[in-house]
Amino acid sequence: MLPDLNNRRARLPREVVFVRELESFEGPILSEYRAARGSAQYVEKWCARADDVTRTLLVRADQRAIVEYLGKRRTMLSLLTEPSDGMGYVIDRRQTETVAVYGVYLDDLPAGYLPKPTVYHDEDLRPEWDIVPQSYLIDENWDAKLFSDIERINLNVSGFAYFTQPDTSRTLPSGLLRMHYDGGFPIMHVYNGIRANLPEAARPKSAAVSAASPGVFTIETPSSTADMVRRALGGLPKSKSAFDAVHAWSRLRPDAAQKVPAVARESLHRLCSLLNVRLDAILQPASGDHEDEAMLVAGKLIASYYRMLWRVVEPSNRAEFVGAKIEKEDPDVSSYDDYDDFGDDDEF
Amino acid sequence: MALKYEAELKLRPDQPCPRLTRYRQRNLTAFRYLHNEATDADFIPIAKIDGVKPKDKCNKFALSFFVTLAQAAARYDDLVDRLGDRDRAIERYGDHVGRIELSEADGICCDPDSSGHFDLHEAADVDWSNRVDEYFELANKV
Numbered sequence: 001m002l003p004d005l006n007n008r009r010a011r012l013p014r015e016v017v018f019v020r021e022l023e024s025f026e027g028p029i030l031s032e033y034r035a036a037r038g039s040a041q042y043v044e045k046w047c048a049r050a051d052d053v054t055r056t057l058l059v060r061a062d063q064r065a066i067v068e069y070l071g072k073r074r075t076m077l078s079l080l081t082e083p084s085d086g087m088g089y090v091i092d093r094r095q096t097e098t099v100a101v102y103g104v105y106l107d108d109l110p111a112g113y114l115p116k117p118t119v120y121h122d123e124d125l126r127p128e129w130d131i132v133p134q135s136y137l138i139d140e141n142w143d144a145k146l147f148s149d150i151e152r153i154n155l156n157v158s159g160f161a162y163f164t165q166p167d168t169s170r171t172l173p174s175g176l177l178r179m180h181y182d183g184g185f186p187i188m189h190v191y192n193g194i195r196a197n198l199p200e201a202a203r204p205k206s207a208a209v210s211a212a213s214p215g216v217f218t219i220e221t222p223s224s225t226a227d228m229v230r231r232a233l234g235g236l237p238k239s240k241s242a243f244d245a246v247h248a249w250s251r252l253r254p255d256a257a258q259k260v261p262a263v264a265r266e267s268l269h270r271l272c273s274l275l276n277v278r279l280d281a282i283l284q285p286a287s288g289d290h291e292d293e294a295m296l297v298a299g300k301l302i303a304s305y306y307r308m309l310w311r312v313v314e315p316s317n318r319a320e321f322v323g324a325k326i327e328k329e330d331p332d333v334s335s336y337d338d339y340d341d342f343g344d345d346d347e348f
Numbered sequence: 349m350a351l352k353y354e355a356e357l358k359l360r361p362d363q364p365c366p367r368l369t370r371y372r373q374r375n376l377t378a379f380r381y382l383h384n385e386a387t388d389a390d391f392i393p394i395a396k397i398d399g400v401k402p403k404d405k406c407n408k409f410a411l412s413f414f415v416t417l418a419q420a421a422a423r424y425d426d427l428v429d430r431l432g433d434r435d436r437a438i439e440r441y442g443d444h445v446g447r448i449e450l451s452e453a454d455g456i457c458c459d460p461d462s463s464g465h466f467d468l469h470e471a472a473d474v475d476w477s478n479r480v481d482e483y484f485e486l487a488n489k490v
Binding site: 018020023025026027028029046047048049050052054076093095096111112113114115116118119122124125127128 | 401405423426427432439441461
């Protein structure tokens with residue numbers, strides 16, 4: 001039998017609605033709720049079960065704290081105790097029916113209701129979500145352009161990942177591999193085309209800004225797209241030497257395409273494999289002189305994608321990505337800004 | 349194959365449920381948390397214990413297994429810390445791991461994740477009595 005608690009209440013002070021489970025193993029361990037009216041956020045942790053009654057703890061939380069927990073910047077204990085000021089509600093439910101509510105100080109909870117202080121989020125316990133939040137912690141110097149840049153970068157990599165996904169026959173939008181490059185053509189236009197053609201069902205969207213300083217900016221991405229981007233980001237730390245090998249020749253200008261080395265295809269293949277990109281989605285079938293040009297275009301595209309992925313992880317020194325843990329092998333990510341969008345080096 | 353909770357599965361929001369591109373019949377040795385000695389109560393999916401919310405997906409009707417004993421034990425240690433203490437983990441999952449030879453007749457399984465965990469959707473006529481070949485006590489974490 002579950003132990004009785006003091007301060008029994010008739011009900012919760014406000015109606016809350018279930019948002020999603022954050023962690024689950026044969027049932028929820030930690031779930032997110034929000035107020036039915038208003039923007040208040042809550043997290044609920046499983047506490048105990050006896051005689052068909054399941055007991056949970058519901059506490060106030062905030063968007064940044066939840067994002068920090070999912071990004072492994074905060075422990076579960078801290079998530080439960082700090083934004084809530086150490087107060088909450090214990091709820092007893094029989095199936096989905098609430099049978100008791102208690103107002104509680106977390107310090108007074110029975111032993112074993114709160115997690116150990118060493119517990120961080122484990123992605124293996126994260127249920128499959130239809131929409132996956134990609135969040136950035138924003139410092140006090142944020143501005144609207146920062147949010148716009150982050151959204152555009154996420155659209156760029158989502159689009160590139162979508163059109164080049166292995167085990168599909170998708171191709172980059174018509175024309176992007178067939179442009180006339182002799183006049184110089186910034187890679188910006190390739191990404192413009194990718195963004196414009198990315199289907200609605202695969203598009204990330206800006207979802208929430210907590211503009212407190214420091215705050216949090218969240219982009220919600222359909223789970224299939226998020227999975228593709230996650231795989232690409234997972235390959236980043238191992239890709240530095242493969243990128244260097246491509247970068248060594250992909251900087252050539254179009255009129256020097258004949259200087260593309262014989263090993264270009266091999267280096268392309270290696271970098272594409274690491275970044276989960278289908279080579280034939282970016283390498284146009286060609287012969288003779290056109291083969292070198294096609295190789296050069298593919299090299300520029302995959303090199304730009306590598307740099308763009310790093311910008312997802314580190315879009316600015318004012319924003320910290322918490323969507324995935326990336327070991328930073330490259331110490332000078334900021335220098336990639338020189339190549340993005342308008343950089344001469346990426347003109348075809 | 350007819351599944352035990354087929355009617356309920358059809359009501360879940362993530363159709364088709366389960367997704368047959370991800371689940372298939374298998375023969376393998378698997379490990380599940382339970383009590384010693386196991387009863388039918390050790391093979392009840394969480395949806396039948398907690399009920400289901402409208403957003404709850406297909407896997408609420410699945411049973412959890414692990415590929416190896418070591419993976420099951422490692423996750424149990426984590427769950428003890430995550431839930432709060434060992435008593436909470438025992439209430440929820442049991443204090444033993446059972447080794448079970450799963451056969452194709454038992455249902456359909458997904459691929460294991462990086463922790464060795466996978467879900468089984470039970471066949472309609474599966475009977476779990478006398479199916480545990482060996483029990484391993486989940487020792488107190490040092």
